[in-house]
Amino acid sequence: MQWWIAQKLKSRSSASRRAAVQSIGEQSDPRNIQLLAASLSDRDPQVRTAAVLSLAKIQDEAVLPPLLAALKDPESAVREACVLSLKNFRDPRTVPYLRPLLKDAEGAVRAAVARTLQQIGWQPADDREQARLLVALGEYRQAASLGDAAFDALVDVLRDKSHFTRRFALEALAQLEHSRVAEVLVECLTDPDTQVRVAAAEELANCPGDEFVVALSQALNDPEPLLRAAAAASLSRMGNATCVPFLMGILKDDHWSVRKASVDALGQMGCPESLDALAALLADPDHDVREATVIAMGRIGDQRAVESLVRALADSASSVRHAAAAVLNALDPEWQVSEGARKAVTALESLSQSKEYWVRHAANSVLSRLRGDVRPAGQDPLPGPTESSSRRVQVLQILMHAMEDFDRDIRLAATEALGRLEDTSCAGQLRLLLQDPDEWVQLAAGKALQQVTRHGISDRAGGLKPSLF
Numbered sequence: 001m002q003w004w005i006a007q008k009l010k011s012r013s014s015a016s017r018r019a020a021v022q023s024i025g026e027q028s029d030p031r032n033i034q035l036l037a038a039s040l041s042d043r044d045p046q047v048r049t050a051a052v053l054s055l056a057k058i059q060d061e062a063v064l065p066p067l068l069a070a071l072k073d074p075e076s077a078v079r080e081a082c083v084l085s086l087k088n089f090r091d092p093r094t095v096p097y098l099r100p101l102l103k104d105a106e107g108a109v110r111a112a113v114a115r116t117l118q119q120i121g122w123q124p125a126d127d128r129e130q131a132r133l134l135v136a137l138g139e140y141r142q143a144a145s146l147g148d149a150a151f152d153a154l155v156d157v158l159r160d161k162s163h164f165t166r167r168f169a170l171e172a173l174a175q176l177e178h179s180r181v182a183e184v185l186v187e188c189l190t191d192p193d194t195q196v197r198v199a200a201a202e203e204l205a206n207c208p209g210d211e212f213v214v215a216l217s218q219a220l221n222d223p224e225p226l227l228r229a230a231a232a233a234s235l236s237r238m239g240n241a242t243c244v245p246f247l248m249g250i251l252k253d254d255h256w257s258v259r260k261a262s263v264d265a266l267g268q269m270g271c272p273e274s275l276d277a278l279a280a281l282l283a284d285p286d287h288d289v290r291e292a293t294v295i296a297m298g299r300i301g302d303q304r305a306v307e308s309l310v311r312a313l314a315d316s317a318s319s320v321r322h323a324a325a326a327v328l329n330a331l332d333p334e335w336q337v338s339e340g341a342r343k344a345v346t347a348l349e350s351l352s353q354s355k356e357y358w359v360r361h362a363a364n365s366v367l368s369r370l371r372g373d374v375r376p377a378g379q380d381p382l383p384g385p386t387e388s389s390s391r392r393v394q395v396l397q398i399l400m401h402a403m404e405d406f407d408r409d410i411r412l413a414a415t416e417a418l419g420r421l422e423d424t425s426c427a428g429q430l431r432l433l434l435q436d437p438d439e440w441v442q443l444a445a446g447k448a449l450q451q452v453t454r455h456g457i458s459d460r461a462g463g464l465k466p467s468l469f
Contacts, residue, residue, distance in 0.1 A: 025054025056085030140172035163193035205234035225255035236265030267296025298327035306340025419448025
């Protein structure tokens, strides 16, 4: 039988050799140690791993030399199996062989070594060794609490194959006050993983120095928009005026998040020289960018922004209109009579003819405010100025405003409510909702439109007054 197994160990089939090694291991016979030790040189790593595991089943000190030699195997799976096998022996003589593997390139091997050393009862000699142990166990932040003693251990882990490991190690490294931390973070801006590069860009915000501004500015050209946005945000936190031209250069980036990050950055830094470029972004196709632009203009606090902000009062998105109103009131409580407001009239008159209901409605409302409401003296803005009709108008205004909300549930609820009110003035807006992206809102708009139309026909037939709204 032994002869047959020995022949199997010479088979061309790696599966056959592995099966033979496993069969020998089941015998747990010390006489097979040399046979198994020879398989530690097999060309197939799975056969070598099986040989390690088979050797571990033999309770004899004679297996230690081949297992210790296998710690240098080029395959991480073999090294890990070997470390776990040595754990069962709890032999202090293995410590000098295991300790260097706390620097192993493979995280699983490092963790196995750390646990094995702990089980043997090994104690780190100093903070550097303690940091190595903690890093091997994945306790990166705890290692960082040891200060500069953890620097080398954390830097070594930045070469790990796992991008999660590299990112966590980078975040811990950034806590250190070591003089070379910023230099390492700059190197991480070229990491193959986007999340690691983003983490490096975010941490560099805390590093003063023109050379780091240059590094982050170069990251604005990265193909990944997440990194470009993170770099822009970090540049603003650094507060270095030399980065302003770089930030203005990405205001036309092809990704909305990068444009928004650049706008936020320029606003945070309070750059009046960017006002003209920001004004152009009030026509950006993304409403988040337009809203960020309005807020950035408010942070800059320059009266020259009034004209652009008044035009933003007629934006198609309610969030932009509300932001513009708040910024204008903070910037100049008397903005309605300012020169900037007068300059905006021509643009508002053009917007008052827009095909979009809310743009048209908002533009006319702003024009009315700028003109001081030019209705004849004593004429109420709405006929029938009773308290009940005034409340009805307010309710209709709120519901029609809610019909453009980004939340489909709010649009759906507002549409159904308007249908029950049966007010003909909202028919035009209901027709627009027939093209809503959500099919349930479309159905609700169709039903509400039928109710409104039916009520309007009934009113005309009975000679009733038209709607107050």
